[in-house]
Amino acid sequence: MADTAELSVMGATLPPGCAGNRLLAALRPGDLAMLAPHLSPRALTTGQTLFDAGDDVVETVLPCYSTMISLLVITRDGDEIEVASIGREGAIGGIVSAGFKPAYGRAVVRIPGAALGIPTHRLEEAKLRSPALADLFARYADVLLAQMMQSSACNALHSIDQRLCRWLLSTHDRANDATIRLTQETLADMLGVQRTTVTAVAKALQDEGLIRTGRGRIEILDRPRLERRACECHDQVEAHFQRMLPEVQT
Missing domain, CATH: 1.10.10.10 (Winged helix-like DNA-binding domain superfamily/Winged helix DNA-binding domain)
Structure with missing residues (x-):
């Protein structure tokens, strides 16, 4: 799939980057066309904070190509440690919750590059309209949670x-x-x-x-x-990813 601003799916014009995010690329044409009018290109920079602990998460960000974002837990003393990393295989911000979405941690850009943003309420509306789209994002949320759980074990044991x-x-x-x-x-x-x-x-x-x-x-x-x-943590997370999201290849 060519990745140009002129590309359209079912009459909807796609912004640059859609083919660079594997979660979007795995959507059915009708579901992608439903999101397309609300997707906006983003140029993320190293160290950029997308949201902080306690913030209301009003935008969901989908990294494209080699862009990578870290989800961090911040201690009372200001120390931070990564609990998950998100790249072209997924999204961050407002993935599963509806309504008020206070962030528990901090999202920071580690590897700069292109991304797509969508207002979280628009994504929630699309999930209500499309069970298939809702299922894809729910399965991704499961994979993200598994990564956090494995990261916690890894930090403690390895x-x-x-x-x-x-x-x-x-x-x-x-x-x-x-x-x-x-x-x-x-x-x-x-x-x-x-x-x-x-x-x-x-x-x-x-x-x-x-x-x-x-x-x-x-x-x-x-x-x-x-x-x-x-350690075995990388292989275990990847195996779970392939079981849950075989159509989203990293």
Whole structure:
């Protein structure tokens, strides 16, 4: 499917990016046409906060292509740790709730790029009109919850090198690029550890030939070995994703 502003489905003009988000691409033509008039292109920047804890979530954002967003839990002392990451396979903000939607955590852009936004109330209206659309987003919400649950277990039980490998694999799945544009400082914040810890682990992985680090980037050189170094959390989340959303390929 070409990804241009002139593309139309069932008479509705689609904004750029629809083909870059796999959740939208999995919709039936009629359901996508129902959402199309309310979708607006977004250019997300690194570090941009989409919503914070307590905010009323009035827009649902669908990352496109390699764009990635982190969902963070913030402690009373201001520390933050990632509990889920959302890329081109999904959406963030107002996925399952209706009415008032106070955010529990903070959504921050980690890898910048294109996205699509839709007023959350428009998405809720579309769900009421289309059981198939509602079912797709409900199944995605299940997958997102599974990722959060697995992340909680991973943070409590697994070593930092296993967690770092898991995160690199998940990001590689979404970005579809061996080079991940991310600083080690940002990665440390997401994993809830000191930057020196991430630097030491990254150096060990680089010495083993699994990755190559540079200024603001991490390049994956040997994915099979990286998979063996990671904990089981990545594979378990991916397996659940494939069971729940076989039509949405990351």
